[in-house]
Amino acid sequence: MPADTCFAQLRLSVLLILALSVAGCGSGGDTGADMEESVAVMAMADPTPPPDEAGALAALNASPRHGEWIDVALPGSDVPVRTWAVYPERADNAPVVIVIMEIYGLTDWIRSVADQFAAEGFIALAPDLLSGMGPNSGGTESLGSRDDVVAMVRQLAPDEAMRRLDAVEAYAGTIPSASDEIGVVGFCWGGSTSFSYAVHQSDLDAAVVYYGSSPAEGAPYGQIAAPVLGLYGGDDQRVNASIPTAQAAMGSLGKSYEVEVYGGAGHGFLRAQTDQEGANMRATDQGWLRTINFFREHLEG
Numbered sequence: 001m002p003a004d005t006c007f008a009q010l011r012l013s014v015l016l017i018l019a020l021s022v023a024g025c026g027s028g029g030d031t032g033a034d035m036e037e038s039v040a041v042m043a044m045a046d047p048t049p050p051p052d053e054a055g056a057l058a059a060l061n062a063s064p065r066h067g068e069w070i071d072v073a074l075p076g077s078d079v080p081v082r083t084w085a086v087y088p089e090r091a092d093n094a095p096v097v098i099v100i101m102e103i104y105g106l107t108d109w110i111r112s113v114a115d116q117f118a119a120e121g122f123i124a125l126a127p128d129l130l131s132g133m134g135p136n137s138g139g140t141e142s143l144g145s146r147d148d149v150v151a152m153v154r155q156l157a158p159d160e161a162m163r164r165l166d167a168v169e170a171y172a173g174t175i176p177s178a179s180d181e182i183g184v185v186g187f188c189w190g191g192s193t194s195f196s197y198a199v200h201q202s203d204l205d206a207a208v209v210y211y212g213s214s215p216a217e218g219a220p221y222g223q224i225a226a227p228v229l230g231l232y233g234g235d236d237q238r239v240n241a242s243i244p245t246a247q248a249a250m251g252s253l254g255k256s257y258e259v260e261v262y263g264g265a266g267h268g269f270l271r272a273q274t275d276q277e278g279a280n281m282r283a284t285d286q287g288w289l290r291t292i293n294f295f296r297e298h299l300e301g
Contacts, residue, residue: 057112070082072127073171075167077132084114084125090121093178093179094179095300096122096183097117097295099125099190100127100185101128102187104149105128120295122183123172123177129165130143162200186212191209193212195207195212195228199219199220206295207229211268214246222253227257229258229291233280234279235266264277269287
């Protein structure tokens, strides 16, 4: 049995045991309604992480949530930003989380991450920032090999990435079922881009950086309005060497920058959950819980 499946079953068993204990403490005994409510409360307190890369497509195919491709108009261009949108099942309007792709483009794994944000109550928008840059005005899916995608991402100018994210952020404000709060999260290249977007876009309400390098010394950190959370693997010094620069800049300006470094975990731990002899899985569980609580605090608090 895969490690992530075993962990999921163990998690459910623990939740059930805790739920039975909570229900049994009540004066009325452990009724079915008490148990159901306790399981729901415990599940909310311990959100399930997205799948790893190998399980992404199966998770998407099994998802009960509504996901769809939308074309976000890009001002000054005839080619829209193709975006995967996933909606939560809730009775009120939901905050929006923009999910920024890795250097590997808009993959099934990134779409599965968006789906998992929707499972936690957020509207998730995952844009293909390579839209229109591939053959026949295609995006990630038109480029063929992973190496070709990486090469194209490296050609995407930072200003153009910001422009495309601005288009998605503007679209988020037009969704009828969305609230006014918007957050951004990115992974690897997308983590760096998430931090840069927090510098660029003052209307953001929260930003999460997964193992992405910080803006360079001298960047206009003073423009950041949103609180930033950075999540890093302990064995990822290439990225981690840039953390002190952000800490010094954000601290001197009185900006909120929270940092978590997970010992033994490597770069890309949320996607490569079975690597690093269990350290990536531990980082995944702790980091995802931290992410959801951070967004709930700043987007729904």
